Amino acid sequence: MATLTLRNVKKRFGATEVIHGVDIDVDDGEFIVIVGPSGCGKSTLLRMVAGLETVTSGKIAIDGRRVNDLEPMDRDIAMVFQNYALYPHMSVFDNISYGLKIAKMPKEEIAERVAVAAKMLQLEPYLSRRPRELSGGQRQRVAMGRAIVRKPSVFLFDEPLSNLDAKLRVQMRLEIKALQKDLGITSLYVTHDQVEAMTLADRMIVMNAGVADQIGKPLDVYANPATEFVAGFIGSPATNFVPPAAVAGAPSGAARLGIRPEHARLTDAGSGRMQGVVTFSEALGAETLIHLVLPSGAPFTVRQDGALPRPVEGEPCGIDWPDGADIRFDADGRRIALP
Amino acid sequence: MEKRVTFKGWTLPLCLLLPQVAITAVFFFYPAGQAVYQSLFIPDPFGLKSQFVGLGNFNYLLNDPYYRASFATTAVFSGLVTVVSMGIALYLAILADRLIKGAGTYRTLLIWPYAVAPAVAGVLWMFMFNTRVGVVTWYLGLLGYDWNHVLNEGEAMGLVVAASSWGRVSYNFLFFLAGLQAIPKSVIEAAAIDGARFWTRFRTIVWPLLSPTTFFLLVVNVVYAFFETFGVIHTITSGGPQQATTILVYKVFSDGFVGQDLGSSAAQSVILLVVVGLLTVIQFKFIERRVHY
Ligand SMILES: Nc1ncnc2c1ncn2[C@@H]1O[C@H](COP(=O)(O)OP(=O)(O)OP(=O)(O)O)[C@@H](O)[C@H]1O
Numbered sequence: 106m107a108t109l110t111l112r113n114v115k116k117r118f119g120a121t122e123v124i125h126g127v128d129i130d131v132d133d134g135e136f137i138v139i140v141g142p143s144g145c146g147k148s149t150l151l152r153m154v155a156g157l158e159t160v161t162s163g164k165i166a167i168d169g170r171r172v173n174d175l176e177p178m179d180r181d182i183a184m185v186f187q188n189y190a191l192y193p194h195m196s197v198f199d200n201i202s203y204g205l206k207i208a209k210m211p212k213e214e215i216a217e218r219v220a221v222a223a224k225m226l227q228l229e230p231y232l233s234r235r236p237r238e239l240s241g242g243q244r245q246r247v248a249m250g251r252a253i254v255r256k257p258s259v260f261l262f263d264e265p266l267s268n269l270d271a272k273l274r275v276q277m278r279l280e281i282k283a284l285q286k287d288l289g290i291t292s293l294y295v296t297h298d299q300v301e302a303m304t305l306a307d308r309m310i311v312m313n314a315g316v317a318d319q320i321g322k323p324l325d326v327y328a329n330p331a332t333e334f335v336a337g338f339i340g341s342p343a344t345n346f347v348p349p350a351a352v353a354g355a356p357s358g359a360a361r362l363g364i365r366p367e368h369a370r371l372t373d374a375g376s377g378r379m380q381g382v383v384t385f386s387e388a389l390g391a392e393t394l395i396h397l398v399l400p401s402g403a404p405f406t407v408r409q410d411g412a413l414p415r416p417v418e419g420e421p422c423g424i425d426w427p428d429g430a431d432i433r434f435d436a437d438g439r440r441i442a443l444p
Numbered sequence: 445m446e447k448r449v450t451f452k453g454w455t456l457p458l459c460l461l462l463p464q465v466a467i468t469a470v471f472f473f474y475p476a477g478q479a480v481y482q483s484l485f486i487p488d489p490f491g492l493k494s495q496f497v498g499l500g501n502f503n504y505l506l507n508d509p510y511y512r513a514s515f516a517t518t519a520v521f522s523g524l525v526t527v528v529s530m531g532i533a534l535y536l537a538i539l540a541d542r543l544i545k546g547a548g549t550y551r552t553l554l555i556w557p558y559a560v561a562p563a564v565a566g567v568l569w570m571f572m573f574n575t576r577v578g579v580v581t582w583y584l585g586l587l588g589y590d591w592n593h594v595l596n597e598g599e600a601m602g603l604v605v606a607a608s609s610w611g612r613v614s615y616n617f618l619f620f621l622a623g624l625q626a627i628p629k630s631v632i633e634a635a636a637i638d639g640a641r642f643w644t645r646f647r648t649i650v651w652p653l654l655s656p657t658t659f660f661l662l663v664v665n666v667v668y669a670f671f672e673t674f675g676v677i678h679t680i681t682s683g684g685p686q687q688a689t690t691i692l693v694y695k696v697f698s699d700g701f702v703g704q705d706l707g708s709s710a711a712q713s714v715i716l717l718v719v720v721g722l723l724t725v726i727q728f729k730f731i732e733r734r735v736h737y
């Protein structure tokens with residue numbers, strides 16, 4: 106139970122700055138997801154909060170207490186690693202109770218807490234096994250168990266689901282969300298998977314090359330991306346970007362327009378706001394993705410209902426979208442507010 | 445996981461094994477057989493004929509107080525060499541593991557002593573501690589300490605232990621460093637987050653995960669101290685003073701080649717053969733069990 110505050114946090118490795126000043130305020134019990142492409146500094150940011158990496162400048166505070174110079178064990182946090190980082194020579198019980206034993210908790214209380222956690226995570230049959238005798242999903246649960254028994258003020262997750270297969274990932278995602286709601290522990294969760302971010306987050310932070318481009322509720326971020334990067338990163342398939350000059354009746358003042366594939370639709374050739382030629386289409390069942398090429402050579406994707414007729418490859422088409430569906434950006438990639 | 449290759453017939457596998465079998469036969473089975481054979485005889489002083497005595501040589505040895513003393517000396521010596529060389533190596537490996545800048549140089553420098561032959565290392569240490577011209581002896585003299593390993597048994601033991609451990613530190617260091625670096629960083633970090641400080645982490649995580657390496661080195665170093673330190677002892681103390689540094693292997697040499705008691709010397713070799721056999725069995729038995737934590 107705590108708040109977490111980052112103030113203008115920067116990180117430099119040697120001469121290269123990888124985090125360029127990040128500000129975050131996490132409320133008590135809130136689930137924050139940091140999402141961004143590989144190498145943008147998500148792990149680095151998380152590791153600074155954990156105390157595994159020094160902070161070059163700025164301030165990190167947990168529950169109002171500055172923790173910059175505290176060792177990891179003095180910060181009252183728990184972390185789940187991408188590779189789980191279980192202790193290979195200890196049983197599941199010993200793995201989960203390791204932190205409690207170090208804190209010199211009485212034996213009965215340790216047994217009780219482990220029992221509660223094991224029940225919650227369905228680990229009861231495996232308590233005497235070694236990590237190598239567990240499946241990936243079970244190891245993941247042990248790592249979660251190790252984090253929750255200590256009842257820390259803050260949970261940190263570094264891509265905890267990326268080593269699991271697609272189905273298990275969906276299941277664990279729901280479990281993590283339910284668990285966090287249950288325990289009400291402030292959480293910071295790092296992922297490069299936007300679906301995870303959208304489904305888990307109370308609020309999400311989109312990171313781009315060491316900068317937090319946007320912080321907000323998932324649906325707000327989707328509906329109102331603050332930058333071109335965010336518009337391109339959140340939403341699948343990715344937003345189409347076109348220069349206004351290529352669009353009939355384009356608004357003035359914008360340097361680039363973003364059109365989400367789900368907002369665009371195909372029309373007869375010669376009508377609509379733009380013209381293109383169909384290159385191929387992917388029928389996914391409920392929906393169909395139609396890939397076109399514009400006269401400029403740039404690609405454009407339209408997402409339409411699976412029941413609609415599919416255009417033939419090589420056929421010229423018009424592209425249209427409702428008024429106001431275009432997202433406008435200035436030359437620096439910042440969103441231009443609608444007048 | 446077991447990988448099996450299946451051969452049709454016997455010719456090819458026999459041909460493939462032949463070189464190794466031949467080398468083992470010529471350099472191990474033949475001399476070992478000779479040793480066993482000779483251990484049953486006492487040759488006359490001129491080596492013209494020998495008399496069969498059965499287990500007489502062994503019987504005599506096991507009741508010989510000097511031989512028993514040599515057993516004790518060997519135990520002390522190999523125990524000290526193993527503990528000293530492994531202890532220092534582990535300490536240096538822990539430092540090197542945490543080092544980022546200059547790790548390469550540090551490692552290279554630490555490996556050098558391993559390239560020095562035991563006899564050369566012995567001569568080096570002998571000169572440093574020579575009772576008349578040794579540099580270290582001279583400095584110790586300035587400090588008021590009168591170093592004389594030629595007369596003092598404890599100092600003699602200390603010196604051969606130091607000289608034998610010195611080159612060994614490199615070897616152990618390499619294995620310990622590799623062992624430490626094989627432990628995933630995130631496991632150590634997880635322990636730190638769980639509240640374990642450096643010593644607790646070392647005791648509960650690093651040391652157990654390092655135990656296969658430690659055990660392997662333990663056996664290898666005992667074998668080294670038993671059999672490969674001959675050069676060091678021969679150059680520095682020649683087993684003296686008063687046999688204080690006469691380990692079993694050195695006694696084989698001094699009784700056989702200096703004392704010309706070939707029967708006893710052969711019997712001692714056979715006893716050593718049994719010791720090596722035991723050590724090897726222990727190593728295989730334990731490694732099989734301990735490696736899979
Ligand atoms: N110890 C280090 N020394 C130097 N540079 C580093 C170090 N750790 C990370 N970096 C650099 O910092 C940047 C951010 O790394 P980070 O691990 O935080 O990325 P990430 O967002 O977690 O990526 P991924 O999704 O691939 O895990 C990268 O460009 C990386 O090369």
Ligand SMILES: [Mg+2]
Pocket residue numbers: 147148149
């Ligand atoms: Mg990462």
